[in-house]
Amino acid sequence: MVEAGRYVSRNVYVGVKQNLSGGTQTQVQLDITRRFRAQATLATGNNPATVQGNALQSNDSSIGLSYQFEY
Numbered sequence: 755m756v757e758a759g760r761y762v763s764r765n766v767y768v769g770v771k772q773n774l775s776g777g778t779q780t781q782v783q784l785d786i787t788r789r790f791r792a793q794a795t796l797a798t799g800n801n802p803a804t805v806q807g808n809a810l811q812s813n814d815s816s817i818g819l820s821y822q823f824e825y
Contacts, residue, residue, distance in 0.1 A: 775799075779814060789822050 759769020765785040772778045777799040784792045797814030 772799075777814070791820055791822070793818050793820060 755771060755773045757769065757771045759767060759781065761767050767781075767783040767785075769781040769783075770778065771781070777797060780796045780798075782794045786792060794817045795815055
């Protein structure tokens, strides 16, 4: 797997991951506060997907919030 990314502004990180089978993930991370952040990941390419009803859902795409505490 190859991964690259950088902060495009003070609190916004954009990154890309590519695995050996050709699948690509794009990640955007927004630092809301020092410990609280929002993350979104979009998967494209040869990533596994499932069909649920009439919708195709990728198993690698996600959106979420995280809280980090270091002690």
